[in-house]
Amino acid sequence: MPSAALAAEPAGVQQFTLKSGMTLIVKPDRRAPTAVHMLWVRVGSMDEVDGTSGVAHVLEHMMFKGTPTVKAGDFSRQVAALGGRENAFTAKDYTGFYQQIPANKLEDVMRLESDRFANNQWSDEVFAKELEVVKEERRMRTEDNPHARLHEAMDAMVYQAAPYRRPVVGWMSDLDAMTARDARDFYRRWYIANNAAVVVAGDVDVDQVRALAEKYYGGLPTRSTPARKPREEPEQLGQRRLDFKAPAEQAYVALAFKVPGLSAEGLAASGSNEPDAASEEAMALTVLSAVLSGYDGARLPRALTLEANPVADDVGAYYGLTARSGPQLFTLSGVPAAGKTTAEVEKALRAQVALVAKDGITEAELARVKNRWVAGEVYKQDSVFNQARLLGVNWINGYPLGSDQRLLERLRTVTAAQVQAVAAKYFGDDALTVATLLPQPVDKTRKPRQLVAGSRH
Structure with a gap:
């Protein structure tokens, strides 16, 4: 077989490595005729570099802006037409995309998700417009929230070298300076098959899911995951204090x-x-x-x-x-x-x-x-x-x-x-x-x- 089973547990979860190097994890649960399909990428704000904070989150937004065969906005419309719901999320450690659909529509979302994972594209103009959405999101969820602003400033003080010092949404000055090339470079660097996993849970058959995953994800190009240099936090040798002023x-x-x-x-x-x-x-x-x-x-x-x-x-x-x-x-x-x-x-x-x-x-x-x-x-x-x-x-x-x-x-x-x-x-x-x-x-x-x-x- 071109892909190898790596592990299993009594509850029925099985894990495989596809031909592309992507991980597949399947957990059958037949209590309802639904399934959840998730794509996880092992990249988040901790993988950014100073000057481009927020790019992982911006790229999450851009993943909905189309491919050569799926127009911007059509991904969500097609999932809705299947009777499903979908969204995405970015954290310090990861980026994730999901669809919850009737189990018999799993192949449809695999086709859609594998396409945007491999072929995401958009114009500079579309990027500039969506970047303004992200900026407004930062204003509403962070800058207008005194506790969020305090914890953002606190993280920057707590961590000196560790990558968790940067906010997931990014510093506003970095968003102001961000270019479409920054997001495209981040996409090409980290959105590779062996840095990602597909997780499927629900009313599914493991062998059928594995076959579908090989069909849609197994043929993706294989590249080496970029080296991650250690960024170890120096030992803290004394109490730190921050007085933060904000309307509250x-x-x-x-x-x-x-x-x-x-x-x-x-x-x-x-x-x-x-x-x-x-x-x-x-x-x-x-x-x-x-x-x-x-x-x-x-x-x-x-x-x-x-x-x-x-x-x-x-x-x-x-x-x-x-x-x-x-x-x-x-x-x-x-x-x-x-x-x-x-x-x-x-x-x-x-x-x-x-x-x-x-x-x-x-x-x-x-x-x-x-x-x-x-x-x-x-x-x-x-x-x-x-x-x-x-x-x-x-x-x-x-x-x-x-x-x-x-x-x-x-x-x-x-x-x-x-x-x-x-x-x-x-x-x-x-x-x-x-x-x-x-x-x-x-x-x-x-x-x-x-x-x-x-x-x-």
């Missing part, structure tokens, strides 16, 4: 701590006698995040927002866990209650982590977090779209098939002592960045923005 109704504070993430190697070592220490800590940090704010009545909302004299109106904890590059961030955030300051919220947030470091967590908290995680993973499987999305994200990160089950197994082994240990180890000052929103007067007469005509997002 309330103040806000965010604290970002650099912590380990879950690597592909660490996940693969889950069956060994000596698991990777960093991945063990990553799972413990996941539990800590959930203990702090993963459910109603978790520690942060209970201690900071539900008391008789609350410190905050809103609080949260977030830990990313997975990404193509490290280090990861563990973020605490809060909005002060009336009469309270961001300094008081910051102190209260850190006090709750310090309390875990000192006294640990209860077995009841640990069990609740684990049970909720397991239930959440089960609920995700009710959606064919979510099944395909998880398979795609796992492929982007280099995780093997069965990673979701491995994560559950790892989670079940996390102990209260491990959670206490990471709370004590990673929440000091040296790897901390604090960003504080200082509210400025809001123009009450200003009308909300709307995306300009032509936007499809």
Whole structure:
């Protein structure tokens, strides 16, 4: 056979490498006569270079602007005529395109998607028009959102060398200077078969999907993936602070701590006698995040927002866990209650982590977090779209098939002592960045923005 099966798992997921070098992942689920077809490209804003930030996202928009055989806008119209829905998304680690269609229309969307992946083209004039749509998207979703602007500035301070310092949508000055050639060069460099994966989930037959994938994707040109140079983040050796002024109704504070993430190697070592220490800590940090704010009545909302004299109106904890590059961030955030300051919220947030470091967590908290995680993973499987999305994200990160089950197994082994240990180890000052929103007067007469005509997002 020209393509080789690489792996399979008991749930029926199978993975293949097509003749072109593209990966194919198929997961049958026959509960409804629908299918999800996704194309994942292992390229996102982290693969950009300074001066062209935002080009990955702009290119996502341009992928809807036609091929020699499909006019601009016809891709979406044809998918709709098939009874399907479609869209796309760009993140720091990846770009993705999807269609959810009746299962018997899978070949139609494979034909369409393989064509635009290989033959995307558009004029300079079309590019210039769509670039204005992207700029307006940035104005509406970032520049008019004080929290988004603060986190954008915070990322640029948290990371010095790591590529996560750039915003996905791009800096406005880079968008102003972007040319059609920038997007075309990015497309030619990264949109190659062995840097992409097709994921199909739903009411499908694996052999039939494999045959269709070879027909439409197997003959694509094969080129080497460009070398990715390491951009390792230097060790942070002291606290960083950012005061950010923007029109806003309330103040806000965010604290970002650099912590380990879950690597592909660490996940693969889950069956060994000596698991990777960093991945063990990553799972413990996941539990800590959930203990702090993963459910109603978790520690942060209970201690900071539900008391008789609350410190905050809103609080949260977030830990990313997975990404193509490290280090990861563990973020605490809060909005002060009336009469309270961001300094008081910051102190209260850190006090709750310090309390875990000192006294640990209860077995009841640990069990609740684990049970909720397991239930959440089960609920995700009710959606064919979510099944395909998880398979795609796992492929982007280099995780093997069965990673979701491995994560559950790892989670079940996390102990209260491990959670206490990471709370004590990673929440000091040296790897901390604090960003504080200082509210400025809001123009009450200003009308909300709307995306300009032509936007499809």
